[in-house]
Amino acid sequence: MAGGGSRDGERDAIIAALGPVVEGLVATFGPMCEVVLHDYRRPEASVVAVAGAVTGRVVGAAMSEIGLRVLAGGDEAADDLNYVTRTVGGKMVKSSTMVLRDSGGTVFGALCVNVDITEVAKVQSLLGALAGPAAAPAETPVTTFEHDIDSVVDVLVDTHLPARDGTWSDLDRPRRLDLFRTLDARGVFAVRRSVEQVATRLGISRASAYSYLAQARAGGAEGERGPG
Template sequence: MTADAVLHALRPVLDGLAATFGPHCEVVLHDYRNRDASVVAVAGKVTQRAVGGAMSEIGLGLLARGKDAEDQLNYVTRTASGRLVKSSTMLLRDEDGEVFGALCVNVDITELRHTAVLLGELSALDAIPDDTTTFTNDVTELVRAVVQAEELKLGRPVDRLSRAERLDLFRALDERGVFGLQKAVPEVAAALGISRASAYSYLTEIRKSGEN
């Protein structure tokens, strides 16, 4: 089957899965061939995704790994609004093994986690993660969220980073697949408060060094 045929065949599955797990479940179908608007179908409203929405950081990272990418099952994170979500991302591949999309299931377990305090291991979670994943329909918000996350790891504002540290930041963003998005470089430049020319220069330099 072609990629388009697979996506078409999966669309009816979304409503069935969401209905099976109830109002706390959301199922999202992604077409990664259009990274800036990869969401092609949604059932449920856990993360408020909408058709035409952008990829998440998780999707960007998986796509950046190419054929080495693996399904991500039963990972837990927080949404920007603080809801605790248990998710699985199942990759869709073409006949050559290239990833072209994903079927994602998100289950809001916030209340379940609260209940687990009284019911022991019902939620099967030993700890609540500190990581926050940005679920958004806007590419600008996605890029800036990833930039901020990497900036926090460095421990100080980007305007105080050395040139070497800025290159490390661009290398981290590239590894997370950010620059696979259309107009990502201008968005990153705006988020960092640098010129577009500087941003393109940093990107060119880290990619050249990676080839050596």
């Protein structure tokens, strides 16, 4: 079996081989297309190549919440194809995230294709209105693309602790555990130092955050430990 060093060399070779593909895809599909190559071995700076300018991604930027979900899936993560999200700036983006694996099946990165379909969506909406009444479209989820991983984690915490729930101190125990369970499922805690960051964001101790995470992963069977 190949050792860790050999596998890293293999992963480096895959990343290097895909670099020209990034540029080639955008050259083929034009300015409405963006292709981003991620190396998940460095979640804080996972973007190693980018062409196009749909989401504003730059080399050296952190993975998005989409990448965190891939990390949460581990080696069982699957490709996520043709999903639609909305940027904070209002762009409608159709995307595909294709995971990269080494010969041992370990997920270590992703090739992401983003297509700006904002104008297409407007035309579709107009045609739908002309055709007559229709069911209200489902709300498109918003994805925040930040350049640093701390901002991505902060956005996820804020998103899953909505204003109607108030502050951490306003949450009862089941909702506190549900918050940690949700953040864990989104891959937040796959990032180094993220538990400490979440604790700071919620205004609780690091020990308390680790305790809630352990309880959430165990199904919440344990009693609360440590200060909130």
